[in-house]
Amino acid sequence: MTEPQAPHSPRTFQSLLITGGAGFIGSHVIRRLLRTQPQTRIVNLDALTYAGNLANLADVEAHDHYTFVKGDIQDADLLTALFAEHAFDGVIHLAAESHVDRSITNPLAFLETNILGTATLLNVAKQSWTERGCMDEALFYHVSTDEVYGSLGQEGLFSETTPYDPRSPYSASKASSDHVVRAYHHTYGMPIVISNCSNNYGSHQFPEKLIPLMIRNIVDERPLPVYGEGINVRDWLWVEDHASAIEVILTQGWVGDTYNIGGLNEWRNIDLVHKLIELVDARLNRPEGTSKALITFVKDRAGHDLRYAIDASHLEERLGWKPSVTFDEGLANTVDWYLQNQAWMDEVTSGDYQQYYAQHYANRG
Numbered sequence: 001m002t003e004p005q006a007p008h009s010p011r012t013f014q015s016l017l018i019t020g021g022a023g024f025i026g027s028h029v030i031r032r033l034l035r036t037q038p039q040t041r042i043v044n045l046d047a048l049t050y051a052g053n054l055a056n057l058a059d060v061e062a063h064d065h066y067t068f069v070k071g072d073i074q075d076a077d078l079l080t081a082l083f084a085e086h087a088f089d090g091v092i093h094l095a096a097e098s099h100v101d102r103s104i105t106n107p108l109a110f111l112e113t114n115i116l117g118t119a120t121l122l123n124v125a126k127q128s129w130t131e132r133g134c135m136d137e138a139l140f141y142h143v144s145t146d147e148v149y150g151s152l153g154q155e156g157l158f159s160e161t162t163p164y165d166p167r168s169p170y171s172a173s174k175a176s177s178d179h180v181v182r183a184y185h186h187t188y189g190m191p192i193v194i195s196n197c198s199n200n201y202g203s204h205q206f207p208e209k210l211i212p213l214m215i216r217n218i219v220d221e222r223p224l225p226v227y228g229e230g231i232n233v234r235d236w237l238w239v240e241d242h243a244s245a246i247e248v249i250l251t252q253g254w255v256g257d258t259y260n261i262g263g264l265n266e267w268r269n270i271d272l273v274h275k276l277i278e279l280v281d282a283r284l285n286r287p288e289g290t291s292k293a294l295i296t297f298v299k300d301r302a303g304h305d306l307r308y309a310i311d312a313s314h315l316e317e318r319l320g321w322k323p324s325v326t327f328d329e330g331l332a333n334t335v336d337w338y339l340q341n342q343a344w345m346d347e348v349t350s351g352d353y354q355q356y357y358a359q360h361y362a363n364r365g
């Protein structure tokens, strides 16, 4: 095994490929890097699946250093043409199928995009950087999840040395893609970094995920579907803090290294739903506790992981990163954003999602 190597000085990039930039986290990463890395031109490659939405980047679409390309990471010809045209010296790879529930009903889409798509992208990057003789100066950054480590009991935290134990088709596909990325590093000397982050929350998150789904349903006075008994625990991180960690790792991460990212912020689902009810009811001037009656315990998710929690001390010690906001601050900002952006919510939920929602929750009884 090659030991991780520190860069000589913080990296800068001339031309970055960001995949999945029209999604939740990618849109925050692009907005941040356009602001903080003025020398970098960014190409956002996104297939615009149900989860991708150009409205997430409406405020930067005219930026001189930003280009959007609609396309699939499994399309090797398109990727080869893009590498030739833009001479990328870095890749931040976020494109993925990302929702555990959908991976249970349609696993193959996850294996195709998350494993084959990642392998296709790696292969084209390797060819391009080898031909251009710039492999040593380039960087392939794979954005991954803590779910690759499996599920914790009541105690303990995931660290970078926790053995992989993925248990859903989503986490198995992300674990697999992490392995392929490491294989390209060890076999071909491709400079890579990987980060494994806990659950994100914040603006522009597709409302199939817990927090925006609950906010939307509280506003609309619809049932709040809590899986099982609501005792599963997640460690929540504000998406803008994830974006800041990604920037630190992109510019200073040690080649070949892995960084866990998390907020030391564990919540049982049911407690989090109560907190959201409190916040949203207060902002809508409803009497305290009004929406508690909407809580509906529904059939549990198959193979539902009990608890995720991250030890992010390696990232803090090696690169000095820490989250910038408390959960109260981040959640208040998030609730306000959804309440002020009802048009965004209506737009992203207008298509196939309505059918998905009706079917998914009808099946849970």
Ligand code: NAD
Pocket: 019, 020, 021, 022, 023, 024, 025, 026, 045, 046, 047, 048, 049, 050, 051, 052, 053, 071, 072, 073, 074, 093, 094, 095, 096, 097, 098, 099, 113, 117, 143, 144, 145, 146, 174, 196, 197, 198, 199, 200, 201, 206
């Ligand atoms: P998302 O579902 O909001 O966005 C994914 C984006 O990828 C969408 O814009 C979609 O159109 C695009 N995409 C999907 N398939 C594609 C394909 N074949 N080709 C090109 N583009 C494609 O997801 P997210 O929550 O923003 O997550 C981004 C990344 O971060 C994922 O790799 C995910 O595994 C990882 N991650 C997410 C979280 C989280 O809490 N959301 C936590 C840790 C890691």
Ligand code: TYD
Pocket: 099, 100, 101, 199, 208, 209, 210, 211, 213, 225, 226, 227, 230, 232, 233, 234, 269, 301
């Ligand atoms: P989710 O946002 O889908 O993220 P992940 O599965 O990647 O952690 O779900 C977060 C937690 O909330 C998870 O324990 C499942 C639970 N959950 C519900 O109880 N009800 C819901 O309607 C959804 C979507 C999730």
